[in-house]
Amino acid sequence: MIVGDLDQQEFAEGLSGVGLCIQFGPFNLRIHSNLPTFTHVAYPLYAPYPLFPASQLIDFHIQITSPPGLRRWVRRQACFALDGHFPFAPYAVDHAFPALEWGINWCIATRAHHLLMLHAAGVERNGHAILFPASPGDGKSTLCTALIHSGWRLLSDEFGLVRPEDGMLLPLPRVIPLKNQSIEVIRQFRPQAVIGPEFLGTRKGTVAHVQPPLESIRRAQECARARWLIFPRWIADAPLSLTPIAKSQAFLLVATNAFNYEVLDQASFRLVAQLVRDCDCFTLIYSNLDEAISTLDQLAPNCQ
Amino acid sequence: MVLLPAAKALIWQKWDDLYLVYQPSSAETHVFNETSALILASIERGPRPLASVREWTADRLGLSADDLVPEEFDLAVTRLEELGLLDRGDDTIAAE
Known part of the structure; x- marks a missing residue:
């Protein structure tokens, strides 16, 4: 099954729920997002990529979401997180997609030392x-x-x-x-x-x-x-x-x-x-x- | 005076006239010219008198010991010592 087998609403619901498990080459990622600015861009670009069952081993649990707490109502921002930790300053919400892509690079560069x-x-x-x-x-x-x-x-x-x-x-x-x-x-x-x-x-x-x-x-x-x-x-x-x-x-x-x-x-x-x-x-x-x-x-x- | 190896299990790769040497004890990769590499190689099996190292190195370079520029040889030995690849000792070590 690939991302494109979902319609855009299912894709957005999957991301904002428990997250979607998408495979990029040797890495299994679970991606969570509640940002329409992310899902609108990601859906067509990720459409050909394989989904995998959540029962499989996941390499990186990542998210690109609104800031936690009250900040989400003050500034429209996108925060990248790995395993619940926020390693970077927030991005403009409109830059959520490149922020997630850079975040994936960071995950790989700092963690994939078996290669x-x-x-x-x-x-x-x-x-x-x-x-x-x-x-x-x-x-x-x-x-x-x-x-x-x-x-x-x-x-x-x-x-x-x-x-x-x-x-x-x-x-x-x-x-x-x-x-x-x-x-x-x-x-x-x-x-x-x-x-x-x-x-x-x-x-x-x-x-x-x-x-x-x-x-x-x-x-x-x-x-x-x-x-x-x-x-x-x-x-x-x-x-x-x-x-x-x-x-x-x-x-x-x-x-x-x-x-x-x-x-x-x-x-x-x-x-x-x-x-x-x-x-x-x-x-x-x-x-x-x-x-x-x-x-x-x-x-x-x-x-x- | 003798020169002693100070690092074990070096990994060598020669390309062109350069030698790449991996030093496991420091996780460093070194790049050496032929003179430095030969000095290092000459003591891989154990301590060796300085004069003998000079003679052996010169011979491998196709020179006589007198033709090997002393400053170049001494500089290479000092640099290898700084990198933790060789030590200097007195002659009793060689006798042992």
Whole structure:
């Protein structure tokens, strides 16, 4: 059963009651909300995601709700909570959806230490995955969004999740938050992309969320092995360049970019070393999405 | 003077002319050039006289002991000591 099997009223009632259990890749979330500003945005964007029975193990009990007590009548705000604790200052009520999405990121980054978590986007085609470790502003999400609307499967936009047992990448195909100019870039690039409303003046500027293609969500339990490590950087008007880099440099870039490299002790070292050994490593400078995709398509054998 | 290993069970990964070394006792990852890595490798099996380490390192670098720049060698030893990867001891340790 998926969220879209409910009508919008059932969805809202489920959220405001005991909460709805929604599966995002390897994580089971129970989400509770009493905010129409959240449910109106979440319903269409979450529609393809699987629901799971409440009897299953739940990784994170989260909520985005009105402030507790009298404050709810004074200011219209949205408060994110994990297990009943409120780790962040309240958000404007109109920003409830991005607030919950950021909250989910925080839950994963601070709790999912059974996995090596790289700050990286990931896409897959024909069993071969590209990881894009990058810093904010490097154009990772824009490139990833363009690729998944050009025949690649989304593994994740934010977390490169590496399973310690075998080094496989676990998909986490959540909605992708585009920021500022990237929103219009993707609207122009793929007008058919499903993009939610724009949230103006958030803590990260203007944000809009892209729903991944349904195929990516359907295959969310299908792991992939990394074949390329590509460090992208968008530079206005720059000619495209895909340049091999030394493995030692790639190692350092990946290790320093991981959310929990220090937490996992020597397992991190072994996993990152294995990842770098198994991958061809490049830097990618791009300004034009079509050029970048054409170049990356040529990496994957039989990709057409 | 002898040099002694100060950290156990190091994990090594060599790429190009750089060595990445994971130190379990501190959970730190180090990046070393060949000289530093060879000094560390020379004492992995136990204490070794400083002169012998210098000679062995130079030999592996394709140099004579005299050709190994003393300042570079001394700096590498000092840095490895600061990182808790080696200790200095007197000659009686080597005899033991």
